[in-house]
Every structure is written in structure tokens, then in C-alpha cells.
Amino acid sequence: MPTPSRIAAARALHAVFGAGHRVSDRWDTGLSSEDAGLAQALLGLCLRHWGRLQAYVKPNLKDQSRSLPLGSQVALAIGFAQLAWMDGVAAHAAVNETVELAADPALGFPPHKGLVNALLRRGAGNRQLLRAHLDAMPASLDRTPFVDAVLQSALEPHRAKGKPEIEALWAKLQTPPRPAFHVLRGDAPPELEADPRLAGCWGLREGAPFPGQWLESGAGMVQDRSSQALMAFQWKGNPIHILDACAAPGGKTTSLALRYPEARITAVEREPRRAGWLKKNLAVRAVKAEVVVAEVTDFLANSTGSFDLIVLDAPCSGSGTLQKHPELPWIAGNIDLERLSEMQRDLLRATIPKLDKGGLLIYAVCSWLPEEGEHHRAWVRTAHAELEAAHVWPGEFGAESGDTACFRPQPLAWDGEGFQAFAWTKR
Ligand SMILES: C[S@@+](CC[C@H](N)C(=O)[O-])C[C@H]1O[C@@H](n2cnc3c(N)ncnc32)[C@H](O)[C@@H]1O
Structure with a gap:
């Protein structure tokens, strides 16, 4: 059985690419905080680099004219994302757990279990090379025309829509945001530090756990x-x-x-x-x-x-x-x-x-x-x-x-x- 974090990430990817749904704010409720952390990191990497992850797989297929079933696309993205960018995940876990995911008819595509296994094992053979290959692929693969329109619109009123500014904004938007908090009563919990540039705003300290209990008590809220x-x-x-x-x-x-x-x-x-x-x-x-x-x-x-x-x-x-x-x-x-x-x-x-x-x-x-x-x-x-x-x-x-x-x-x-x-x- 794959771990809950990989199952949750796979479900969320199916909802996005299969049903066209947004990822709900509560998609990871029910996971332990450790599993939620892994699931969030995994889902973020797969979504931010979906284009290059799919483009990387294509030349390795016998019949490149046919697109893979979504279950195989999801399993391969999850597997390669772990191997390339998640150093804390052991290669055998990244491969074995993902192959199990591929074998689950609801989340993977069982006839491709062998293919997923073979491709991931090849990637696991040299993770540094895999990472270098994926990182060197054009950033535009992860972009759609919608993104281009949004970047232009974001910068145009500020008269800063040259290519360097557009690329800088895209790079910024590709990094996970830091959550911001508003203290409603009492003192801020130790996990938070004051935002030096915005009075009354608090950010999560580097490496601190998410202050879930404090939020549930109503003493504060997440507010961008x-x-x-x-x-x-x-x-x-x-x-x-x-x-x-x-x-x-x-x-x-x-x-x-x-x-x-x-x-x-x-x-x-x-x-x-x-x-x-x-x-x-x-x-x-x-x-x-x-x-x-x-x-x-x-x-x-x-x-x-x-x-x-x-x-x-x-x-x-x-x-x-x-x-x-x-x-x-x-x-x-x-x-x-x-x-x-x-x-x-x-x-x-x-x-x-x-x-x-x-x-x-x-x-x-x-x-x-x-x-x-x-x-x-x-x-x-x-x-x-x-x-x-x-x-x-x-x-x-x-x-x-x-x-x-x-x-x-x-x-x-x-x-x-x-x-x-x-x-x-x-x-
Ligand atoms: C952008 S969100 C609001 C966020 C909220 N102001 C906050 O700061 O937490 C927009 C909300 O408006 C609701 N909504 C959309 N159209 C509405 C309408 N015609 N009448 C009342 N609520 C509407 C949506 O369901 C959604 O919950």
C-alpha cells in the first residue's frame, strides 16, 4: 500500500488533470502533519513542473504518438519528482511506493506497472543526472498561454513587462509562498515571527511547524x-x-x-x-x-x-x-x-x-x-x-x-x- 501522502498527492493530481478541479484548501485534512508536509511538497513539485515531467517521459516511450493514460502520467510525475528534487526520500521508497501507486486501478494504470517500474529504476540509477536533465528543460514547458496573459497583466500597469521582468515574476511565482498570519487576541505563538515590512502581519519561522491548534482556538487566522x-x-x-x-x-x-x-x-x-x-x-x-x-x-x-x-x-x-x-x-x-x-x-x-x-x-x-x-x-x-x-x-x-x-x-x-x-x- 503506498503511503497516505503519495495517495493524497495522486488523488489531487487526478482531480486537477482528470476533472479540471482546483485543489481545495482542505485537500490534505486527515493526514498527519508529517504526511501533510510530504504530500504538499510532492503535489507542489508535480504541479509546478508537470509540463517538463511529462516531456521527460515521452522520448522513453515506444509509441510516442499516443499519450499515456492519466494514471501512468500521475505515477511517473510523482516518482520522478521525488527522485529528482526530494533528497530526503530514499530512492527505493520513491520507486517501490510509486510502482504500487501505478498498480492501483483507482490511482494508476495497472497494465503500465512494469513500464513505470523500469522508467523510475533507470532514473533512480543516477538521481543527480535526472535532476540536472529536468532542471535544464525549458521553463516554458511548465507554462500555459493563461500564465503568459497573467504575467503580462501583472506587470503592464507598472511599466515593467520586458522579458527579464516576466521571467523573474514567473520564477517567483514558482516558489511556494510563505503563509502569513494575523494575531486576533493574545500573544503570537512561538512558531511565528513579526513581518518586518508589514505592521501586524506575522510569518512562520523557518522550519517551524504549522500552528494548527492556535488557529483552531480562534486566537489568530491565516491571512495573506x-x-x-x-x-x-x-x-x-x-x-x-x-x-x-x-x-x-x-x-x-x-x-x-x-x-x-x-x-x-x-x-x-x-x-x-x-x-x-x-x-x-x-x-x-x-x-x-x-x-x-x-x-x-x-x-x-x-x-x-x-x-x-x-x-x-x-x-x-x-x-x-x-x-x-x-x-x-x-x-x-x-x-x-x-x-x-x-x-x-x-x-x-x-x-x-x-x-x-x-x-x-x-x-x-x-x-x-x-x-x-x-x-x-x-x-x-x-x-x-x-x-x-x-x-x-x-x-x-x-x-x-x-x-x-x-x-x-x-x-x-x-x-x-x-x-x-x-x-x-x-x-
Ligand atoms: C473571494 S471570496 C471572498 C473571501 C472573503 N471576503 C475573505 O476575505 O475571507 C468570494 C466569496 O463570495 C461568494 N459569492 C460569490 N458570488 C456571490 C454572490 N452573488 N452573493 C453572495 N456571495 C457570493 C463566494 O461563494 C465566495 O465565498
Whole structure:
């Protein structure tokens, strides 16, 4: 029986390449922390280097015109990734366990057990050579047209889209991100250290275990650096009624509650499963907010209330999360950008009339694509004269220096997810 970590990584690869699914945030729950560490490293390597791992196998096949069944592709990627890049895994374990995986009809492709065994044994004969060979393959093999479009969009507003910048950003996005944390009460646990460049943000110390129990106690939360910096918007308003229009899993609802403890917060989420997750997170963190499980456009159409602060953290392609989600390049064919962009526009149309005079609206997406950000800003400029840009972020976060109504840090100079956020007040 292969180890749980290899089984989990194989299942996740089947979900991505077989069903086109994203890797869920909870894909490794149930694994011990040691197994989860190995599974995460393995899955990350396979996804980040899927293109070169498959290209490496091809010349070794008798019939190169036929593609391998997915089970064999998965087993070979898992085997070669361990042999090439995971020095802590013994060669015999990498080969034997992976051959067992290949023999499992649900995860491998049993008729290819012998082929997988032969190819991996050959690779195990000289791991250094295997690594050198894989490392020397063109980086572009691991890229798709979606990635190219995202890299261009990320850098274009910063006037830095030359080839060296594009390659530097791709190299950066190919390294696993360091998780960031927000301390909600009490002291930070010893596993964390203060982020010297962002007040209030904490990072995991080198080699420290993930502080799972501390998170479960509600004393802190995982929150990306970008979300933390974005939510530190500088606004002098004192809101009474806040709307978090797209709320689960509740990171921004929590930030709002910490900052405005006297305000009434309405947190809307349309997916019941995610709303359950949101409620649980808010309860354990002792955050007071009214959770509404509804399509926010319906909720707003049927309500007479208005809000003096609205945060619209809209559903999007997630193109700014490439570093955390290396499966994105391979499933991007399923992303319907036009539909997402229309949905975001509808959400803006529904929320703008509900903003009070003098109130603040923040629109945010974790995407660099202009269809999900800049295009909406341009539309607001022409269609909503009652909204004026609100200058709530330091200039260094803008696309251009001094563009303080926009949050969009230069991705080569900033560690954190790619975001586009805009702020307006109502005249
Ligand atoms: C980007 S996530 C929000 C992340 C959240 N603000 C946080 O910081 O933790 C978008 C969320 O909005 C929800 N959503 C998408 N469309 C919605 C709609 N029309 N009405 C309400 N919720 C929606 C999605 O299910 C998803 O949970």
C-alpha cells in the first residue's frame, strides 16, 4: 500500500488533470502533519513542473504518438519528482511506493506497472543526472498561454513587462509562498515571527511547524499579506452599518470586526457550505456579524437598508493566486472570464445604490487581469459620477506612484497575492 501522502498527492493530481478541479484548501485534512508536509511538497513539485515531467517521459516511450493514460502520467510525475528534487526520500521508497501507486486501478494504470517500474529504476540509477536533465528543460514547458496573459497583466500597469521582468515574476511565482498570519487576541505563538515590512502581519519561522491548534482556538487566522495590507485602508469614517458582500471564509469580515467593534456587520455568502464555514470561523474568533446566506444581489434588492462601508471582495479567476495555486495554469481552460466579469459588474451595480452619502466602497479581486479590475474602474468613472476615488492606501501600493485610490502592489517588489482593489466614496 503506498503511503497516505503519495495517495493524497495522486488523488489531487487526478482531480486537477482528470476533472479540471482546483485543489481545495482542505485537500490534505486527515493526514498527519508529517504526511501533510510530504504530500504538499510532492503535489507542489508535480504541479509546478508537470509540463517538463511529462516531456521527460515521452522520448522513453515506444509509441510516442499516443499519450499515456492519466494514471501512468500521475505515477511517473510523482516518482520522478521525488527522485529528482526530494533528497530526503530514499530512492527505493520513491520507486517501490510509486510502482504500487501505478498498480492501483483507482490511482494508476495497472497494465503500465512494469513500464513505470523500469522508467523510475533507470532514473533512480543516477538521481543527480535526472535532476540536472529536468532542471535544464525549458521553463516554458511548465507554462500555459493563461500564465503568459497573467504575467503580462501583472506587470503592464507598472511599466515593467520586458522579458527579464516576466521571467523573474514567473520564477517567483514558482516558489511556494510563505503563509502569513494575523494575531486576533493574545500573544503570537512561538512558531511565528513579526513581518518586518508589514505592521501586524506575522510569518512562520523557518522550519517551524504549522500552528494548527492556535488557529483552531480562534486566537489568530491565516491571512495573506495583501489582504492584510488592503484591509489597513486609511479612512476616517466611523461606520455604523457595514456590508461584507461576499464574505466566506470570513477573513475580511474578521478584519472589519476588529477595526470597527461598534459597527453592525452584515456578512453575505451565497454558498451554504461556505456560509457554514464562515459562521464557524466567526464563532471561534468571537466575531459578531449577522451572516446572511443568500445571493447578495437578491438580498440587496429585497432590503431597504443602506451601508456606510461596503467591502465587495468579488468572486474572480484567482489569477493573482498562481503562487499558492500551481494547478491554475492547467485548469485555466475552465475559467470563463467574460462570465466572471459580467458577474462582478452586476455585483457593483447592486451595491453602489446601497452606499450612503459619504460612505466608502471597496471593490477587490485577487486577480491581475484587467477584465476583473481596471475595466470596472473605468466603467465606474463614466457610469457613476456620484462616486469619487477615495485615497485610502499608501502610494507605494498603487499601480502608479501616487495612485492612492488603488491597491495593486508591484508584484516583483511585494510578497503577497496579486490583487486589484479600488476605493470610492459617494458624493
Ligand atoms: C473571494 S471570496 C471572498 C473571501 C472573503 N471576503 C475573505 O476575505 O475571507 C468570494 C466569496 O463570495 C461568494 N459569492 C460569490 N458570488 C456571490 C454572490 N452573488 N452573493 C453572495 N456571495 C457570493 C463566494 O461563494 C465566495 O465565498
